[in-house]
Amino acid sequence: MQREQKQPVLITGSTSGIGFAIAETMARAGHAVMLHGLASPAQGEDLQRRLRKEYEVSCGFSSADISSEAGCAQLIADTREALGNPAILVNNAGVQFTAETSEFPTEQWQKILAINLSAAFFLARDLLPDMRATSWGRIVNISSVHGLVASERKAAYCAAKHGLIGLTKVLALENADRGITANAVCPGWVExxxxxxxxxxxxxxxxxxxxxxxxxxxxxxxxxxxxTKPEAIGELVLYLCGDFASTITGASLPVDGGWSAQ
Ligand SMILES: NC(=O)c1ccc[n+]([C@@H]2O[C@H](COP(=O)([O-])OP(=O)(O)OC[C@H]3O[C@@H](n4cnc5c(N)ncnc54)[C@H](O)[C@@H]3O)[C@@H](O)[C@H]2O)c1
Incomplete structure (x- = not known):
């Protein structure tokens, strides 16, 4: 049995951690949910079953590797096949690697930039035409306190997360009069x-x-x-997707216990 569904939401990297907490919060509120992440088909099936049973919403799953443009296109195709066009995009997938800049491996730099930044660009670019066609859309980018301030040994992560905030602002400006908002959430330590x-x-x-x-x-x-509890990030994403947040756009919202206020 399924209840009436709200707009479908695609959440990248939602097979674990913060992404799954966002998926649960959105499902609880009645949104159809596209799960995504590097998980096996059996794990994907299990997570879908949990959300369908608990919240009576439609669910899909894709294990597309979004470190390439082709992988992002695959994720969009999988989402359309499972749920139709997602009106809400949450760019949450992210990876980390730490080393002094002088010793930072090229492949780690490229991997972090590809997953934490370029994937958000490809997915937003390719989903925006359909959001514009319906004059409604929400893009939420899970950046980090490291999109606002830096820490040592995190050159690629800080560059990508700062870049994601820049991308968010451009998306907000370009779509300000089209019913589409774009915002960044910047967590500090999350449980x-x-x-x-x-x-x-x-x-x-x-x-x-x-x-x-x-x-x-x-x-x-x-x-x-x-x-911060992962569920708190989920609740903030849900708020940003709701009617009361229709004039919040281009914002970078710290959820960081005052880290970036110093
Ligand atoms: N955990 C924290 O304290 C914290 C703090 C600030 C920001 N963040 C950000 O929040 C987001 C989620 O973090 P988390 O701690 O829940 O991470 P996590 O490691 O639990 O989950 C990462 C998700 O991304 C997916 N993923 C990784 N590489 C992928 C690829 N190439 N293709 C497809 N999917 C891929 C994984 O399968 C997983 O679903 C990240 O962007 C992270 O930078 C986390």
Missing amino acids: TPLIQPQIDSIARTQEIDTEAARVQLIGAKQPLARA
Whole structure:
């Protein structure tokens, strides 16, 4: 049984972490959801089944590798086949690699730029004509606090995430009178499985308890030393896609415990 569906949303990199939290939030609100990420068909089927059962919405899944223009075209074709044209695009897929700039490998630079920045450009470019035809669309780019400020050892990530904010502003200006908004969300520390090993390592090496280690890790960057829950990013994306956000465009919204306010 399915309830009435709201506009289909394509969320890149939504087989895990923040992307899946966004997918769940959008599904809970009644949007048809296109899941995407480097997962097996069985994993994709399992995630779709969860959303269909829990929220009674239509769902699709694509494992297209979006590190190339052809992969982005494949993702759009898969989405149209599963759900029709997505009126909402959430560019969330992202990868990270850290090294001093003087030692940064070329292939890591190119991979991060391709997935974290170029894919967002290709997908927005190719979906905009249909959004314009219906005079309604939403583009939400998951940038990062590293789209606003820098950290050492993150040349490619910072360049891509700053670039994504620039792209967001251009998309907003070019579509301001067409019912289409484009915004960037800039998370600081988010509670994903990546964090715990770093906390455990601090606790072990400094012989402090886990809670003190957590405050130390997050507090080193954030005045408010608490990580954001992935669901909070989902709720912000949902808000940006709703009617009350129709005049929010070209914005870069930090969700970073004050990190970028310093
Ligand atoms: N986790 C954080 O603390 C944090 C903070 C700020 C910003 N972000 C950003 O939020 C986004 C999601 O982060 P996350 O921590 O949930 O990541 P994650 O590693 O849990 O998920 C990344 C997703 O991207 C997909 N992906 C990676 N490479 C791909 C490729 N070549 N083709 C297709 N899909 C690919 C993966 O399959 C997965 O679904 C990223 O853009 C990240 O930069 C995360």
